[in-house]
Amino acid sequence: MSLADSRPQPCGPARGRPRSEAVERAILEGVMKLLEDGVPLAELSIERIARTAGVGKATIYRRWSGKEELFVDVMRAAEPPDPELPGTSMRDDLVMLLEALRLRGLANRSSAILHNVQAQMKSSPKIWAAYHTSVIAPRRRQGLEILRRGQRNGELRPDVDLELANDLFVGPMLVRSVMRPDMELPDGLAEQIVDTVLAGLRPVSAPGAQP
Template sequence: MPERAGVSIQKRSPDGEAGPRRRESILSATLQQLAEQGYRDLTMESVASHAGVHKATLYRWWASKGHLVGWALGASLSTGPIPDTGNTRDDLVSWLKVTIANYTSTTAGRALPGLLNDLADEPGTLEAFRAAFLDPRRANCAQVIRRGVDRGDIPADTDIELFMDVLAGPVFYRQLMTGTPPPHDLAERIVDLLLFGRIPRRLPTS
């Protein structure tokens, strides 16, 4: 069990014992309070009250406020399904479109830029976010890339970790740094650059 700053990152999985309905009510209340109050003013007491549970119930499954918020953010984003269209380019485009939707069309994704400073130093927050979302999401992408390698569409000696970083990197950069809305064909343009070296051209202006 990983620890940071003396705080247990995860006492036990939020799934199972909490029950699906109770778990969903807690995560929903967390996101609602986050939107209304911001991270600094959010409390475990307010989440528990809005979810209709005792505060002790929250601490039974989440070690801290940061751990709960990280898990709520991650659990509200889509990790799949793993695309299998029969075509490596289409699989990667499909995967990347879900990533774009996660960060531009969901409450959690839109909230992340404003929360990064608050969450970066909170024990358990980013670890919980990775466990609930990033790790399984990247595992899905790695499976798509390995399937492309097996088909001969991607070189066998490809650095898969770096490939995934480059694939999703422009989406994170736009959402977290520049705030630039993604063009409708962003997924296709990134994948074509990676697979075929097609340098992106400026989109025509109307």
Template sequence: MSAGRPAVARQVPHHGTEAHRRHPRTKPEQRLPGRPRSEQASRAIIAATLEMLAEGVSLDSLSMEAVATRAGVGKATLYRRWSNKAALISDALVSLYEPPVPVLRGSVREELTTAVDDLRRWTRDSIAGRLLTHFTSGPCCSPELRAQYFQSVIEPKKAVFREILRRRIVNGDVHPSIDIEATLWIVFGSVLFGYALSEGAGEEQFSSDNIVDLILPGISSASPPQ
């Protein structure tokens, strides 16, 4: 250093400077936990459970190990989510819930016939419908699982018919003194239990028109119930 020349202090960058605050160093993007993978495994387990039951595996024969194999997951993955078979089946039934879908409107007869057609098609073609025998006539079904099936699966279907009858009462097409719940069970007994007990053989024995023609005279405002 030359004599008489003042020393120049070195400028040390400080992380609190204005420049640093304007241009902070960006951190590498952090990976999120494996949530998507976890949800995918849960969906696969639920799907495997429903598929096996719909294919005819009984509630008693269904095993956690077989479900894990079908879903392509380890048993530990399955048991971390569901500690027993009843809990797994209960959640599988909850996943079947579908909000009620109103049918196209026309005359009361046309509307009810369309709704019965939809119910018959659902019973025959959907996984939820094909599970009916497990939770109605199966000796291995617990009261809790039977109640869960009716709450998650059957009740939304009944809600469609209930809405039709209530609206038609307001419109004057259906007599206000009818027992709506009894009427619903006449329809559902004809379709669901008739199909389940006959294992589909009764499908050709009666039509949706037959069912509606049987109940309509008893609920019509033109011929009030006695």
């Protein structure tokens, strides 16, 4: 799997000399090559990654403070990118978020490497914690902010529990993507989920509500 066209933003603080995108791509691709060769995450040392990427260990440490942050950026580069939200309405933004989740589910199904790495990450508390902090938690906060804006704009009932509502929107896509790999992830599924849930959460007089 080539990461040549990816432009990940490393999650660690910038240190040392200015970043070189070519060097960062080489490091990320070096990690992916080792994973494709079947090397478990637990056996991926910084020294081995540096040797595969053709760089020095110091070059890696200038960009990432450790393996956990590096692995998060490898996953971020290999997954479909997070979408730019249209901001036209709560519904449109929710559809965009769920469509991105659907595409990530399809990518995990089609890529044995991604599927394998996801499973290994969950067995490593430090790596999973770094991934959750840098990737999963920001995505959840983004969903909650969309719902808050929708509540302020009258697109969502004021009595709706936003944490619960967020789970109601995201849950069906996660179930199909992670827990039910036999289920299809067809085009239009994001719209179907959002419209089904919104039918019970919109104020009767909200814009776009069905009579």
